Amino acid sequence: MINASRILIFLLVSGICSVVCVAQEETPEEPVNPPPAESLSAPKAVNVTPAVEDSEISARLTRILKATEWFEDPQVDVEEGVAFLSGSTNDEKYRQWAGDLSRNTQDVVAVVNRIEIRQPDLFDLSASYGTVKSIMRNTVQSIPIILAALLVLLFTFLAMFISGHLADYTILSRFQNKLLRGVVRKGVLLLVFLLGIYLVLQIAGLTRLAATVLGGTGLFGLIVGIAFRDIAENFLASILISMQNPFRYGDLIEVEGIQGYVQRVNTRGTLLMSLDGNHIQIPNSIIYKSKILNYTSNPKVRLDFLVGVGYDVPINEAQSIAKEILESHPAVLDDPEPTVLVEGLGSSTVNLRLYYWIDGHKFSVLKVNSSMMRLVKTKFEERGFSMPDDAREVIFPQGVPVTMVSAEEAAATKTALPQQPVQQPSRSPVEIQDEETVTDAEGSLASEYTELERQSQQARDPEEDSTDLLTS
Structure with missing residues (x-):
């Protein structure tokens, strides 16, 4: 509002000065010494008495x-x-x-x-006095024109006020976006203001200047668009983003490898809060032209992780136990149901890939994945499933001592050892206790957004006075 008032005052002063200047051009300036009434050309003959002395x-x-x-x-x-x-x-x-x-x-x-x-005196102010006198006379003569121009400007401001309120209750009521409402409202007010300036210039007798103002508005806009191309590009991108709404306040998005929660969108850029609690501002032109990955638009998020079991482990049993763990976890959704697939055969392990879905609005991706990997490892160890590391080649630089044993000694040693049957682990339903679902180190399984939002409220807002285009 302050900048708009300054611009209006500047235009008002410029209009008054223009009126005065036009009045000075139309009124001929009188010289300090009045010009002679007679012609400066000398007569061809002067009649004198005969026999002139x-x-x-x-x-x-x-x-x-x-x-x-x-x-x-x-x-x-x-x-x-x-x-x-x-x-x-x-x-x-x-x-x-x-x-x-x-x-x-x-x-x-x-x-x-x-x-x-004769040369004028150094302190002779008669010429200046004549100029000032002429300006004062022209100004006094221009007072009616100035009053008429001020009256037209007053009616222009009144018309802008009325037009703005009429637009709010008619055209602008159809726009839900705050930015679009502001752009259309300013466009209506600008048209009324230009019409008022045109009438002021017409009253002042500046017809050519009035036509130049109307004709030069488009040229001025073109020049400004070229000079401030990046600013204009971001502004137009903000309008398109506001119309399409690819994300909302609080959505977790990723643009150009930058991930964060949406905090604000203004005419210059989009403010994100990263998962580290830092504010990141990305120009709207980059936002609009880049791929936007919105993690929050669909609350269901699919997670997965890899676990390897030994070749001695029954694959069907390992898959069943892993699936039961997934289905019994409170954060895992029933629809879509979790799956456990064999991804590949490694050098020393059979690799299982566990897929499951959670509600990303309620639960944390990192914490749920941590809880799930811990539970699977614990249950596999309880069942006696081996989870060997990748096979490695071991080199003994000094060699390995070998003792030769005869066949009789080997048979005697085998007879002395008691034969113990290999016990197969019993197949029982997997039960997960509440205290096993999450540990103190993992904390709550809830989403981190609430905590990050609280941290951002305690931090300094990098754009405290900017307009948020996401709010309607």
Whole structure:
């Protein structure tokens, strides 16, 4: 509002100054000394009495020069038909006129013009006084035009106020987006304001300037668009983002490898809060032209992890136990149901990939995955399932000592050892206790968004005064 008021005041002052300048151009400026009514061209002949004497010519010309009041102390001396002019004047044209007058006088054969041009005094303010007087006179004459222009401006502001409220209850009521409402409202107010400025210029007599203002508006917009191309691109991108709504406040998105929760969208960029609690602002042009991965648009999130069991472990039993663990976990959804697939046969393990879905709005992806891997490992160990590491080649630089045993000694050793049957682990339903679902180290399985939002509220907002376009 402050910037708009300054612009309106500037335009008002410019309009008043233009009116005054036009009035000055239309009113001819009078010189400090009034111009002569007679023509500056000398007459072709001066009638004098017959048998003219030099004294008569001198007296006649001197009286003429004094009568014009253009000269100071004019004096004409004539000797043998040669006229000597002396005195001073303010302008060269008056000096030239006196010489032509003398040449055209009867019985004057030559003219010696010694009239001097007076230089203005260093402290002579008469010229400035005349200019100021002319400006004041023109300003007074322009007062009716200025009052009419101010009245039109007043009605223009009133029309802008009424137009804005009418637009709010008619056209703008159909727009749900805050940014679009603001752009359309400003466009309506700008049209009314330009019409008022056009009428002011018409009243002031600046018809050409009024046409230039209307015609130059498009050119000015083109120049501004080229000079501020990036700003204009971000502004247009913000409008398109507001219309399409690819994300909402609080959504977890990923753009150009940057992941975070949406905090605000303004005319310049989109503010994200990363999972580390840092604020990241991305220009809207990049947001609009890049791939947007929205993790929150669908609350169901599929997670997976890999676990390897030994080749001695029954694969069907391992898959069944892993699936029962997934189905009994409180964070795992029943639809879609979890699956356990054999992904590959490693050098020393059979690799199982566990897939399951959770509600990303309620539960944390990192914490649920941690809880699930811990539970699977614990249950596999309880069942006696081996989970060997990848096979490695072991080198003994010093060699390995080997003791040769005879066949009789080996048979005696085998007989001495009691034969114990290999016990197969009993197949019983998998039960997960509540205290096993989550540990103190993992904390709650709830989503981290609440905690991150609380941390962001305690941090300084990098754009406290900016407008949030996500709020309607």
